[in-house]
Amino acid sequence: xxxxxxxxxxxxxxxxxxxxxxxxxxxxxxxxxxxxxxxxxxxxxxxxxxxxxxxxxxxxxxxxxxxxxxxxxxxxxxxxxxxxxxxxxxxxxxxxxxxxxxxxxxxxxxxxxxxxxxxxxxxxxxxxxxxxxxxxxxxxxxxxxxxxxxxxxxxxxxxxxxxxxxxxxxxxxxxxxxxxxxxxxxxxxxxxxxxxxxxxxxxxxxxxxxxxxxxxxxxxxxxxxxxxxxxxxxxxxxxxxxxxxxxxxxxxxxxxxxxxxxxxxxxxxxxxxxxxxxxxxxxxxxxxxxxxxxxxxxxxxxxxxxx
Amino acid sequence: xxxxxxxxxxxxxxxxxxxxxxxxxxxxxxxxxxxxxxxxxxxxxxxxxxxxxxxxxxxxxxxxxxxxxxxxxxxxxxxxxxxxxxxxxxxxxxxxxxxxxxxxxxxxxxxxxxxxxxxxxxxxxxxxxxxxxxxxxxxxxxxxxxxxxxxxxxxxxxxxxxxxxxxxxxxxxxxxxxxxxxxxxxxxxxxxxxxxxxxxxxxxxxxxxxxxxxxxxxxxxxxxxxxxxxxxxxxxxxxxxxxxxxxxxxxxxxxxxxxxxxxxxx
Numbered sequence: 196x197x198x199x200x201x202x203x204x205x206x207x208x209x210x211x212x213x214x215x216x217x218x219x220x221x222x223x224x225x226x227x228x229x230x231x232x233x234x235x236x237x238x239x240x241x242x243x244x245x246x247x248x249x250x251x252x253x254x255x256x257x258x259x260x261x262x263x264x265x266x267x268x269x270x271x272x273x274x275x276x277x278x279x280x281x282x283x284x285x286x287x288x289x290x291x292x293x294x295x296x297x298x299x300x301x302x303x304x305x306x307x308x309x310x311x312x313x314x315x316x317x318x319x320x321x322x323x324x325x326x327x328x329x330x331x332x333x334x335x336x337x338x339x340x341x342x343x344x345x346x347x348x349x350x351x352x353x354x355x356x357x358x359x360x361x362x363x364x365x366x367x368x369x370x371x372x373x374x375x376x377x378x379x380x381x382x383x384x385x386x387x388x389x390x391x392x393x394x395x396x397x398x399x400x401x402x403x404x405x406x407x408x409x410x411x412x413x414x415x416x417x418x419x420x421x422x423x424x425x426x427x428x429x430x431x432x433x434x435x436x437x438x439x440x441x442x443x444x445x446x447x448x449x450x451x452x453x454x455x456x457x458x459x460x461x462x463x464x465x466x467x468x469x470x471x472x473x474x475x476x477x478x479x480x481x482x483x484x485x486x487x488x489x490x491x492x493x494x495x496x497x498x499x500x501x502x
Numbered sequence: 503x504x505x506x507x508x509x510x511x512x513x514x515x516x517x518x519x520x521x522x523x524x525x526x527x528x529x530x531x532x533x534x535x536x537x538x539x540x541x542x543x544x545x546x547x548x549x550x551x552x553x554x555x556x557x558x559x560x561x562x563x564x565x566x567x568x569x570x571x572x573x574x575x576x577x578x579x580x581x582x583x584x585x586x587x588x589x590x591x592x593x594x595x596x597x598x599x600x601x602x603x604x605x606x607x608x609x610x611x612x613x614x615x616x617x618x619x620x621x622x623x624x625x626x627x628x629x630x631x632x633x634x635x636x637x638x639x640x641x642x643x644x645x646x647x648x649x650x651x652x653x654x655x656x657x658x659x660x661x662x663x664x665x666x667x668x669x670x671x672x673x674x675x676x677x678x679x680x681x682x683x684x685x686x687x688x689x690x691x692x693x694x695x696x697x698x699x700x701x702x703x704x705x706x707x708x709x710x711x712x713x714x715x716x717x718x719x720x721x722x723x724x725x726x727x728x729x730x731x732x733x734x735x736x737x738x739x740x741x742x743x744x745x746x747x748x749x750x751x752x753x754x755x756x757x758x759x760x761x762x763x764x765x766x767x768x
Contacts, residue, residue: 332613341590345594347628349598349625350627353616356619356620357617357620360620361617361656424632425632426633
């Protein structure tokens with residue numbers, strides 16, 4: 196899927212070399228102190244802050260001609276944000292892109308971790324809207340930095356307490372706070388808590404960039420990541436009563452898809468690459484035919500039009 | 503329970519000692535050369551008109567503001583430590599565990615968008631408690647002790663009346679069982695009947711738990727009811743000091759005489 200040639204009007208990877216060095220220095224510091232938020236001089240990018248500029252800047256600072264880039268948004272390779280960012284990098288760096296998780300050397304993501312386990316040597320880059328897990332409890336940046344510096348994390352559990360008091364269980368389903376390396380409480384970005392256990396002891400390097408908030412943080416490979424919980428209310432992940440309607444997977448994160456205006460719906464894998472992979476291997480969900488009829492997925496007979 | 507008139511000194515070492523505490527705001531004097539000691543179980547009142555430096559002194563004593571001069575010693579694990587010579591994280595830890603501050607305005611001491619139970623439980627979670635059931639039952643216990651009914655545990659302070667907010671704040675301060683409590687006008691802004699009940703409650707709690715307390719007030723009735731000893735401040739200086747009843751019944755300094763004679767006969 197090598198889409199485009201490097202547009203010579205742009206420096207390789209869009210950012211100038213000095214900016215890349217600045218970001219790499221911040222990245223090195225972030226890797227050295229797992230979970231610690233490193234400030235960096237976030238640049239203007241050709242899209243609005245809050246649309247993934249933090250992740251794009253990290254990818255731009257890391258990417259080399261030999262890399263193979265995968266971009267996902269909510270798990271899917273074919274959503275607007277993912278397509279735009281992939282096309283952007285194809286143009287400004289000319290590197291190869293892929294939708295296959297295991298082929299990618301850099302995976303930039305918004306809101307998901309791929310279902311297929313990542314390997315050592317791969318890099319997962321997250322786009323972060325709000326890097327500060329304590330922000331909703333403490334508006335002052337001066338104060339939150341002190342709380343991180345001295346590991347004063349009692350207030351973090353107040354959020355979980357409130358959930359249990361109100362709903363009987365921890366109702367936080369995304370951006371679920373984690374403790375990294377037994378030291379820093381970190382916001383894992385708006386990934387569903389379903390993905391939290393995947394961060395623990397992951398062989399791949401995880402980098403987090405918040406463009407608007409100007410922060411970078413990281414989890415080095417094989418680092419302990421623990422989701423916060425109470426002794427009598429242990430951490431649990433979401434579960435579904437039915438398998439994926441397209442590929443019959445029972446171990447993946449499912450999105451609800453509305454199929455008509457009469458209440459019809461189905462649950463499908465949010466990781467589109469994982470789902471396709473399973474269908475190619477012959478797994479058939481019970482509503483695959485309906486989805487093909489709606490052109491929600493390409494039919495197996497080999498129609499090649501874009502969805 | 504002991505007789506407040508005779509200071510029984512079971513514990514010979516003071517829990518808090520102020521030595522020549524001075525706080526200047528630029529050219530202006532906040533408080534000047536204040537020295538005193540406070541023993542465990544004792545309640546000290548600071549009275550004076552507004553602007554006399556009461557709250558300034560309290561903020562220094564509680565470790566919120568660094569005094570310009572002088573020293574504040576706090577007894578921690580049988581050792582007198584100087585409050586502003588220890589690292590900030592240690593001081594913040596002491597502030598959360600060893601002493602508590604009851605603010606005049608409950609909004610300053612509570613999280614207004616967190617339920618009553620969460621507000622009381624936060625101090626326990628700070629301490630490292632990670633068992634929801636236990637946190638909730640001690641929150642319930644404390645709400646009962648400050649006379650807030652159990653079915654209000656999941657309501658937010660916003661939905662409480664002013665008097666209830668103040669009682670909730672007191673529960674939040676007392677739940678980690680501090681040894682020392684600072685109160686800045688704890689009854690300010692409450693009507694007389696609510697004040698009376700709150701004072702009753704405070705008196706019972708302080709006596710029962712044997713907590714040492716420093717209470718700042720401009721209300722001499724509050725001082726007479728709650729405190730063992732009294733310090734009268736004016737213009738940043740302490741002008742008179744002694745046992746509460748002595749100071750109020752036989753004031754020596756002209757300003758104290760003025761202050762006591764200004765009390766309306768009820």
